[in-house]
Amino acid sequence: MNPPSLSKRKRDQSFLDDEPESSSKRPKNDVFINYSFQDIGNTFISHLRSALIRNSFTTSDHTMLPVGQDMRIELLKAIEESEMYVVVFSPGYASCRRCLDELVDIMDNFNKFDERKVIPVFYKVEPSDVRSQKGPFIEAFQAHQTNTNLDPHRVQEWRQALKDVSQLSGLTLQNGDEAKFVLKVVEELEKMQRPQELHVTDHPVGIGSQAEELISTLRLDQKDRVLVVAVFGISRIGKTTIVKEAFNRIAPSFDLSCFLADIHHICQIPNWKVKLPKALISCLTHENRFIIMSNHNEAVSKIRRLVSCRKVLLVLDDVDNFQQVESLGICPKWFYEGSRIIVTTRDKRSLGNIQYVPYHTMLLNRRESFNLFTRLMFVGDSHVNPKFIKEVVSRAGGLPLVLKVWSSHFKQYEREQWPSILETLKGIPHGDVQKQLQLSYDSLTPRLKKLFLDIVCFFNVAFDDETNDMDLLVTALKDEDSRFFPNNEIQYLVDNSLVEITSNNQFMMHRAIREMGLEIV
Incomplete structure (x- = not known):
């Protein structure tokens, strides 16, 4: 099936530029x-x-x-x-x-x-x-x-x-x-007390509508069940931003709410299997004081007690390994009825055997991309060049990260230099874009990295360009002498949002992902 994370939304042209305001403003x-x-x-x-x-x-x-x-x-x-x-x-x-x-x-x-x-x-x-x-x-x-x-x-x-x-x-x-x-x-x-609202973004283009879609996926009307929703998408597509907006809108209707951010980074520090549960306990109790736990099991037991008697909204942000979820002892059956768990991740396998409902983060459509880049580049500026913006939007492929990094880069130079800078960026990804997109690549095994780079170099799989037939791709890559049959490995790349297999068995990759791979080579 076609994962929507690499598909642009088709919207009516009457789509409003301004995002709708949150339905429940914080009282004074x-x-x-x-x-x-x-x-x-x-x-x-x-x-x-x-x-x-x-x-x-x-x-x-x-x-x-x-x-x-x-x-x-x-x-x-x-x-x-x-x-x-x-x-x-x-x-x-x-x-x-x-x-x-x-x-x-x-x-x-x-x-x-x-x-x-x-x-x-x-x-x-x-x-x-x-x-x-x-x-x-x-x-x-x-x-x-x-x-x-x-x-x-x-x-x-x-x-x-x-x-x-x-x-x-x-x-x-x-x-x-x-x-x-x-x-x-x-x-x-x-x-x-209602939890403090999270800062979402200074330019919430395309955020409100996706937050509403995510809230719909959470099925808040089903008050007698616990539901896990996994939010998928490539690096920097806007998963966390959309979840923050949804969190702000629905948190007041829960007894307890917790947004545990940047789990991937927490797990880069020593002894993270102890520090991560402590971070969750601190988030659930809204207490920042030092938490003393004699062992990991004690921490998991406390988490279980906290979530078992109250309706909880829990967000686990940027999970990239099932060991992270496992270290928290997250089990839906422990949660009080009506609770909701949201996990943002690039990798479908990071949820292990936990049953979940998927939500695939969408790329910005052309109208939204045009709107966002205009806001980033031309605040209070009447000298807007629509042709230049359209070319940037076309190259960005609906990825907010590219638009934000490029806008910051262009503003460091005079307008006369922008066309030549754009030509350079077409061939060489900006360093910040490369660094963020490469996170998914860095998490792969050596064998998968080699497969990914082979696909990048030898197949034309850029988004919105030509596609490749999946069967032909598998035939070309398999090596019977080495007993290498790439079907499972390709599926792993799909699960990590690096490539896409369409409904008609075609093989595609977002242009920014491909350019990231070429830069690695």
Whole structure:
């Protein structure tokens, strides 16, 4: 079958140049605190707010609204622009109409936005008192019920909001160490906090649409299963960038999310089989402190505990060897239902026997390539030469790396020199392009390296040029005397995204890959 990783997408010409924005923007504030100021404003809330600030949370409440503005509008805005809500129920809470109005607005936003979180804190009251408006709440609601100036429908909204929020998991303090309780509230908020968004790219051309396709492949609607998706593609085609964009969009809907980057580089250091699991534990727990593990098995056991009880989004980026996955003890059956694991790799065999759904990263089409190179080269520049850009786009073959490296290279010279520089680059790959693309070649065995270079030198397999019949290629390469039959070896090159076999049994290679091989020779 034709691996889409070396195929350009066919798109409608009405394709928009600008990428769609993420469907879930990060709110401005981390925490909005709902509480009765007269009751606990200068005591418990003061201590809680100080602890939140020390732990780098941004907070908001009714005392922090802009002066001289409509308070109702600004209060609604503050609630809507907050990610998490701490609702502190105290004995005098129900007597505060503002508290109850805020609570109705909080629950509206909680039901409206999937990523919003509410933590009820029961400060010297029982959850059942809040749920049924009894105990210290009963007298206050009797007064609300008999107040002729109050709309009975509004009072009913307050009752319903109290009932709904009291059914959420929360924290209760009747007696005990208040300082420790404050730290416990902060700890729970840290667990609930939406992960920091990853930086994707300064020029997200062609990223948004592929991120949506990847999200569709993840089948997030199937909440009762664990799914592994392997993202394939040649070096520097944009696998990591696309996965980062998808990660930012869907991470808020998971209990725990972790993007473990550059696994290939981590595994270049000594004792990586111990350091890699520690890096994953640090990522899953969001703790950067030094992790002490007596042995590798202890680390794997902790990873298993972390992923077994919460819905996890885990990205393993740049995996190039099954030993790397094995060292982490990754086994889908350990994960809590609804979890998703994404692995980016150049080599299909790096997942071993793990069952996965493939996603093949696409090359940029001509329109996207034109758009990206224009943004890279001509920011604020009206003197754009479409003919020059089209020639560069044609040579780049839809590979973002080539466009980015070449744009940086061209900008070091005067415009008059660009045509001659382009002619040079046609025959000699730029050093940075060569270095990145050669990673796939360097991972091959000596026998596979020789086969790859034979194909590069003796067959015209450049992308978008002539193709070769696969059967003829195998016949030409096999050596019966040496018992060399290249079918399996060629498939290994395919698995490493170095070559492509089309649906009609034709053999192709991306131009940039071929030029990389010729440069090695």
